[in-house]
Amino acid sequence: MADTRRIGLLGGSFNPPHAAHRLVSVEAMKRLGLDAVWWLVTPGNPLKDNRALPPLEQRLALARQVAAHPRIVPTGIEARLGTVYTVDTIRALKRRYPQARFTWLMGADGLRDFHRWKDWQAIARLLPIAVYDREGLRLAAQAGRAAHALARFRRPESAARALAGTRAPAWVFLHGKTSALSSTWLRQNTQKLQASHRIAPSH
Secondary structure, three states: OOOOOEEEEEEEOOOOOHHHHHHHHHHHHHOOOEEEOOOOOOOOOOOOOOOOOOOHHHHHHEEEEEEEEEEEEEEOHHHHHHOOOHHHHHHHHHHOOOOOEEEEEEEEEHHHHHOOOOOOOHHHHHEEEEEEEOOOOOOHOOOOOOHOOOHHEEOOOOHHHHHHOOOOEEEEEEEEOOOOOOHHHHHHHHHHHHHHHHOOOOO
16 A cells, blocks of 8 residues: 655654654654654764764664654664665655655754755755754754745745645744754763763772
């Protein structure tokens, strides 16, 4: 049977996955009327140094624990598809699931840096995009190069529920519950905590 579901795609290294990933996913399902959200746990982000990146299976296992939701599906499908860049992953998924209605999900930091992604204009033409607000990043994201270039395709937040069925290019900026958590913050503070334990005097 053809997969005609509305599916949100949330890509990233998930190093580590955390509650903010889950928050964005749950809110996206609610606000956009999505049937599911797939976490695309990437083998490696081409814009980042991946030398210290934990193995994919380890990050997938943690992602499943954090997701803890029947409609949030962590997947390592990019490794099976053999894709490196988001634009190629989206094209491959659209070929594999031609009846599905995909929506790309990103945080405000993703919109801020979107112009650095390979063929970002093509991504915007391939599927609608929902940008979720992040603390302290709203202004930088909406003043960025990509937001300006795609300004005429922005839809009002009140039209968010119709986004998945809207022909791309189309995007909305979603406001709502936010979390200050980020994978970078968690890694840095975990490292600091581990270092403090290593140098703590014994009693």
